[in-house]
Amino acid sequence: MNTTRSGRPALTRPDGTPLRVLVVDDDPDLAEVLSGALRYEGWQVRSAGDGASALTEARELMPDAVVLDVMLPDTDGFAVLRSLHTVKPDVCVLFLTARDAVEDRIAGITAGGDDYVTKPFSLEEVVARVRGLLRRAGMARQLDEGPRLTVGDLVMDEDSHEVTRAGELIELSPTEFELLRFLMRNPRRVLSKAQILDRVWSYDFGGRAHVVELYISYLRKKVDAGREPMIHTVRGAGYVLKPVTP
Amino acid sequence: MNTTRSGRPALTRPDGTPLRVLVVDDDPDLAEVLSGALRYEGWQVRSAGDGASALTEARELMPDAVVLDVMLPDTDGFAVLRSLHTVKPDVCVLFLTARDAVEDRIAGITAGGDDYVTKPFSLEEVVARVRGLLRRAGMARQLDEGPRLTVGDLVMDEDSHEVTRAGELIELSPTEFELLRFLMRNPRRVLSKAQILDRVWSYDFGGRAHVVELYISYLRKKVDAGREPMIHTVRGAGYVLKPVTP
DNA sequence: CGAACTTCTCAGGACCCTCTGAACCGGGGG
């Protein structure tokens, strides 16, 4: 069976081969980071720096999904989208757009089921969105069923953003939600504060690791409140999320 | 079973194969957006930019429905319609027309069971109209029953435009109706303001996402008034419609 | 032509989220 570098079972194409993703961004550092994060999911990744090479790469790779910066040196996102669809009509696209350019020309982009995130984003968010796109497109053979993430009696529905523990509803802020999602996707594994910071916080975040401790404390209050704790501290190493009865 | 990219069961042809739709518009951006929205419904879509290529595409695709711009560079929509009918006599047509265009000529055409929408339109509207055309033509085997949409005790009849909650009639303005329809077609799923804007508002709308908040507030006053709320805000993410008892 | 309605902009304000700084806590080592 196909497994990710992270040890989790990979989300694969219906025929069992790894999902193929193309990353298009003119900032090579960002493209590299994104590629790394997606490759970590066990997917086959290639990247391009402009619209023209994006097309040639797409023709070769025949990607299931494309992560596409809207601002490219040669063409605009809409034109690339059109050409991509002529190459592979059922391709999913996740657009990356600058916060201040928001809404200026997103019109219609999400209409086809495609999605977008605004810069600066967190890697966890991008990965989650791509997964969501592929899942909804029926492109991914889901090894776990549906949009549900389960660890012990803790359940997260990624579509409705609902989180319950032992059936009780838990209200979370956006950052709390993303942090918990990251923990739940890596259960029984110690995650260092640096790792968490890299994945859950946006790449331009300047703050210290102290926020992670803070948000872990918030989560404990909501998730572990009065119950058998699932979030554990490993001194000098990081944090683990574990079901109460392994 | 054939499912849409949105996860809903697809509206299929009587023999179970996906419905086939041809989009004809000379604005490539608009054609792209329309194709995307229709493809998202699980239908097989092709597009053309003028009357001549529309015919060749039609001969190949044998579409069940055609979305047809009345103003084309080479011929006018009515000529195309006539040729289409020689290719496939029982094809349904949804005309796209400018607001100030001659509506009386259109009126004659729609007598034949065809329909039209005026530019600028919302994607939700176009998709709903095409669905309606096919349903009425008996072209579509309806997997869910009829023109009725139900979420909890909230019921919408798409044909009569009647909406009731717990049997009580709710009066809605056109925009409120379309917004609610979009929510009801995607229950238990967080919809971002951008997503809603792309789908429910016309493609040329220049305003900000703030209107969505406003209309959600209107809907709440009518749908949730004094009752257990069904419309929920997910801060930083969007809105969800959920039945009170899942 | 006027009335009712619909849509959208604007502005005020409430509330929530995030992050900083500092106090606190408990264990281990000097």
Add this chain to the structure above:
DNA sequence: CCCCCGGTTCAGAGGGTCCTGAGAAGTTCG
């Protein structure tokens, strides 16, 4: 015993998101 260290928690500033009311412009309809 005291101090250091990693971790936890509290309090609060500031910034942002979201809600709502008022009203202007446009549209529909009698």
